[in-house]
Amino acid sequence: MELTLWTYEGPPHVGAMRVATSMEGVHYVLHAPQGDTYADLLFTMIERRDQRPPVTYTTFQARDLGGDTAEMVKTSVRDAYERFQPQLMLVGESCTAELIQDQPGALAQSMGLPVPVVNLELPAYSKKENWGGSETLYHLVRTLLLSAALPPGTKRPEREPAIRPKANIIGPTALGFRCRDDIQEVLKLLGEIGVDANVIAPLGATPEDIKRIPDADFNICLYPEIAQTTCDWLKRNFAQPIVKTVPIGVGATRDFIAEIGEVAGIDVSRVLARSKSETLGNWNVSRVASSAIPGASRMPWYSRSVDSTYLTGKRVFIFGDATHAIAAARIATEELGFTLVGIGTYSRKFARQVREVAKQHGVEAVISDDYLAVETAVAEAAPELVLGTQMERHIAKRLGIPCAVISTPIHVQDVPARYSPQMGWEGANVIFDDWVHPLMMGLEEHLIGMFREDFEFAEGHMSHLHTAPSVEERTAEEAAEKATEEAKALAAPTDHDAAVKPMGSAPDAATAGGNWSPDGLAELKKIPFFVRGKVKRNTEKFASDRGITSITVDTLYEAKAAIGK
Amino acid sequence: MALQACTDNPTETVSSDMPVLKERGQREVFCGLTGIVWLHRKMQDAFFLVVGSRTCAHLIQSAAGVMIFAEPRFGTAILGERDLAGLADANEELERVVEELLLRRPDIGTLFLVGSCPSEVIKLDLAKAAEKLNHRHFPKTRVLNYSGSGIETTFTQGEDACLGSMVPVLPSKETEEPALMVVGSLADVVEDQFQRLFDRMGIGPVSFFPPRRASNLPSVGKGTKLLVAQPFLSETVRLLIARGAELLPSPYPFGIEGTTAWLKAAADTWGVEEETFESAIAPAVARANTGLERYRQELSGRKAFLFPDSQLEIPLARFLSRECGMELVEVGTPYIDRLLMDQEIALLPEGTSLSEGQDVEKQLDRCRAARPDITVCGLGLANPLEAEGMATKWSIELVFSPLHGYDQAADLAELFTRSLERRKRLTV
DSSP: OEEESSOSSOOHHHHHHHHHHHSSSEEEEEEOBTTGGGHHHIIIIISOOSSOOSEEEOOBOHHHHTSOHHHHHHHHHHHHHHHHOOSEEEEEEOHHHHHHOOOHHHHHHTTOOSSOEEEOOOOTTTOOHHHHHHHHHHHHHHHHHGGGOOOTTOOOOOOOTTSOOEEEEEOOOTTSSSHHHHHHHHHHHHHHHTOEEEEEESTTOOHHHHHTGGGSSEEEESOHHHHHHHHHHHHHHHOOOEEOOOOBSHHHHHHHHHHHHHHHTOOOHHHHHHHHHTTTOOOOHHHHHOTTOTTOOSHHHHHHSGGGGGGTTOEEEEEESHHHHHHHHHIIIIISOOEEEEEEESOGGGHHHHHHHHHHTTOOEEEOOOHHHHHHHHHHHOOSEEEEOHHHHHHHHHHTOOEEEOSSSOOGGGSOSSOOOSBHHHHHHHHHHHHHTTSOOHHHHHHHHHOOOOSSSOTTOOTTTTOOOOGGGOSHHHHHHHHHHHHHHHSOTTOOGGGSSOTTSOTTOSSSSSOBOHHHHHHHTTSOHHHHHHHHHHHHHHHHHTTOSSBOHHHHHHHHHHHOO | OOOOOGGGSOOOOOOOOOOEEEEESOOOOOBGGGGHHHHHHHSTTEEEEEEEOHHHHHHHHHHHTTSOOSSOSEEEEEOOHHHHHOHHHHHHHHHHHHHHHHHHOTTOSEEEEEEOHHHHHTTOOHHHHHHHHHHHHTTTSEEEEEEOOTTTOBTTHHHHHHHHHHGGGSOBOSSOSOEEEEESOOOHHHHHHHHHHHHHHTOOOEEEESOSSTTSOOOBSTTEEEEESSTTOHHHHHHHHHTTOEEOOOOOSOHHHHHHHHHHHHHHHTTOOHHHHHHHHHHHHHHHHHHHHHHHHHHTTOEEEEOSSSSOHHHHHHHHHHTTOOEEEEEEESOOOHHHHHHHHTTSOTTOOEEEEEOHHHHHHHHHHHOOSEEEEOHHHHHHHHHTTOOEEETHHHHSSOOOSGGGHHHHHHHHHHHHHHHHHOOO
16 A cells, blocks of 8 residues: 555546547547546646547446346447447546456457457556556557458568658657657657658547558657557568657757657758757847748757846756656757756656666656655755656645646646647747746746845745735745644644644754754854755755864855865 | 545435445545645644655645645655555554654644555554554644545545544543534634624534644534535444434525525524524625625526536535526536535535536546536546636635635635636637
8 A cells, every 4th residue: 555645647438548649530438436437627627628538437336246247348448439439449447447357349349340449458556657658549540450360570671762661650648748749749750850640649640641651751759658668569570760869959959859860761951950059059040030940940049148047056856757757858958957956757667767867967866656755855956947747746735845847647738728838849938938938037047046025025926926925924034934733733732743844844944953052043044045944954964074062154064165065 | 454445334214215336447536635735734733744755745745735835744654665565663663753853843733643555455553553652642732533545535535534533532521411523624714704693593502524734623412413525424423313413403504595594504403493583694694685686697498517526516515506596417426425414415405417426537427418618527637628628617726725614615616607708708
């Protein structure tokens, strides 16, 4: 049993729903108790879809458990087929149905329906959402294409040089992070280098489209969490090479284009050269006026312009699915000049790649789906910016750290109406804006560091956001003290001691910990709040390493001199 | 705990012979776990620990996770394969998880262990676990248990089960003097309004259940008169009756008529003079009439179709037809408890098409055929129906908005006109 306040992924059947809902002509019969239809809301509310997901639930209740729940499955499958006339049916169980073992997939396959029926076996107590999505896509593709597989060892015929290469884009799904706009951006990139898109799957594909997958020269594995298993199978059975670079960030987009050039055997040097030419600005009038220049991202120039100098060395903590976390690490360090102080992922399957990135930056990767472990790691690293998921927003709120969302799980605000890709040139523009926005603006950062007793622009205040702290919550310390008092008030009058330290106290609260002398503590409070946590930690370590019992003003500055900012 | 769907409660004497269409098929409803979404705000010193699967955790965070919590007030102990293998182990695991939680959150006054479909199917005895944990942690933290599983409870029945679990620990009333208990979660502002009205009539003492702090429990016993504010509290009311309380049967306090009848039930018990009663409610009734009038004009003659969701459907349909002049195409409800609903059903217009349970595809067919002016339904259906050109009112909002009482009667009607008004305004 695992204590979970927030979960990074849903159960595997939600992954299967994402694949079914992404496609057309597919229907999913899910053996599940009453109430599991909540998952429809993920699509109708978070993604604002205008149709019900193509999912029929058996919605059994307690009174049905004594009877024939298997018969309910058959009825549901029959009714769903008759009503929706899909080209392919997925049949599977949710976690509760898994316990009663009706074998709905096998049952449905024996019913003699005139369309392919895919039996989904998704172990809900050991696997999760992305795995469920990946398995579903794999089994669906395999069911439709197995009979067409090339004999082992067969090579694909060489493409005629006059014919443009064709690629499949594999991986985008409903409820993925910005998949809708990423596809457009990737199509633009392919257009720039003269590659045609063959099939995009699962988002927008029909089972008939899936059958055309072998027509392409190669597969672009855009979201490995969903697509990798399928791409590997296609490589084995149809000799289709895989493009593995995920084009998030300017550098990664250039590598993506270069990799396609290699895989497809085409010349991409002109496009790469053009992309590099905008690095040093050159935003003359005509270029600024045409906002939709393919091959141009404003991010390299924005990041080089002097306004961004204060971003240098900002301490950033990154968490998300492996694909987005790895991409973010590269952008943060190579394209924005941040310092990576922590990275992690909940995608265990890709833990090795994330560990490698962590190693390059001299940090320990957090490979965990335990929200509390991530929270501890963030507090420990005391970053100035958290790039994470919806769940890291909770952590960042508690710790008083700016935060931007880079990966699923997401909520409704991260399915925006405006064009907001993460991939390609425009994706880099979006990322620059979104990641810099939560940080304090440069001028304000300087002034708060100099003058600490302003009645309006107090500690932790960011006047460009709507997060002006109320008078009662002026500083992190005061807020923490207030929380402590409230917790005391809550606790039974007999037991004051137990409620002394609620977890809500921010890590930079200069109250407990260490052996701070009053003057040392007073000096600590003069450090700008967003680096105070780190300074405090460094000083305490410095003191304990040297056996210093009372941390004074001098200890603080000695530690600063020894360790650096 | 025996697996028994609440919907299988034996029906009470049927006073109304209104025909009810009973359907079985796919049910597009929430499970009782969803009650946590508003109960955690009502009782701020309580924590809700679901014992279930990742699906349960995902449900609650999908519903409530759009709010950013510095301190979450609910969580899930997710069952793993090891827990499914042997039960003794699962009990130890649960104790470990609770210890971990209480260490992290020493401010928790009441901890609810909430059962789910998986924990009920594998027959994990949460009642026993709660009792054991309570021994260890009381009086600092009280540990209670209820089931919010989908197989047993539908949406608001989760609140019923939660309040039901608190009934046995309510203190016993010391005297047999009459005392009023208002049962069901109400918005704080509504509680205050009712309290003022009771004060004006000289009805008291009054307690509200659930209380704003789970540690601040009202007493119950002989002389306790129950005024039920929410129609979905079947189990809670029965348990309170078993502890000596007396039910004051009444319609529910939605709209002017419902609120007056509801207050009257208490006033009659307390022997409040007709004149005192009238003068106490008169200003609020007058205000409510004024406020309601403009929405009445908007809604009058329009057709409403209500999908089953919360058991509020019948009282709301009564309000919409009698006070707003709407025509009722179909009133669907997940479950009808005659003990709590007879007074309402008697007020529905003759021949109202009532349905209990659901086969969602067939119900959608009926709805599309009728082309109602407003469809009350859950969020899984709302956007898809809007896209078909039908105006909808998403029903969950009816559970967590202040809608009871006189001063909210107009707000209640406004909720149903809002999507109509929006359609008029939007030009693209």
